[in-house]
Amino acid sequence: MEDLSLHILDIVENAISAKAKRIDILVMEEPKEDRLVIEIKDDGIGMDEAVSRKATDPFFTTRTSRRVGLGLSLIAQAAQETGGTVRIESELGKGTKVTATFQYHHIDRKPLGNMIETMTTLLLGNAGLDISYTHQKEGKSYVLNGRSLKERFKDRSLTDPEVIQWLRKDLKEGLAQIGVQG
Ligand SMILES: Nc1ncnc2c1ncn2[C@@H]1O[C@H](COP(=O)(O)OP(=O)(O)OP(=O)(O)O)[C@@H](O)[C@H]1O
Numbered sequence: 001m002e003d004l005s006l007h008i009l010d011i012v013e014n015a016i017s018a019k020a021k022r023i024d025i026l027v028m029e030e031p032k033e034d035r036l037v038i039e040i041k042d043d044g045i046g047m048d049e050a051v052s053r054k055a056t057d058p059f060f061t062t063r064t065s066r067r068v069g070l071g072l073s074l075i076a077q078a079a080q081e082t083g084g085t086v087r088i089e090s091e092l093g094k095g096t097k098v099t100a101t102f103q104y105h106h107i108d109r110k111p112l113g114n115m116i117e118t119m120t121t122l123l124l125g126n127a128g129l130d131i132s133y134t135h136q137k138e139g140k141s142y143v144l145n146g147r148s149l150k151e152r153f154k155d156r157s158l159t160d161p162e163v164i165q166w167l168r169k170d171l172k173e174g175l176a177q178i179g180v181q182g
């Protein structure tokens, strides 16, 4: 996988499979501290300790459609390649938090990728869920909240071209303001 944004999609996919209603995505860039943190928190079914311990093993999955489960193992590998880690905190019936830490300036650290398209895809594709996205960089922060998006465009479908256009513009300008390129 080329970009961290694709890993984000994967981890959010896990949350959706776990029947989450609310998903909070946090990207924290701290170049001066040589650290990039991605945190994805959900209120889905959670995992017991045995499952959460095995979750980053590529040969572990609770899927029945195939025998490997790669989402977490791939993000763990991407983090480890930079000297970072992935931490999974989960409680059965409560939810899960996945925190991936990367060494910001490490030569093998994948680029973040296109967060504008990633978030547009996630929000428009999961209109029934409460998804939030917070991006922080060196003390500045941008927040996009799926709930306020729905309130703003109350009577309209999220797939209305005007809504999509507004969303892309908000992401683009908001990220630019904190010094992040889409
Ligand atoms: N947010 C989550 N909530 C509850 N369980 C989870 C969550 N994320 C992962 N898991 C558990 O960990 C397992 C491994 O996740 P992983 O993403 O690595 O593989 P997968 O989702 O099974 O398959 P793939 O990602 O390749 O489609 C899952 O099968 C699931 O049991």
Ligand SMILES: [Mg+2]
Pocket: 010, 013, 014, 069, 070, 071, 072
């Ligand atoms: Mg997965």
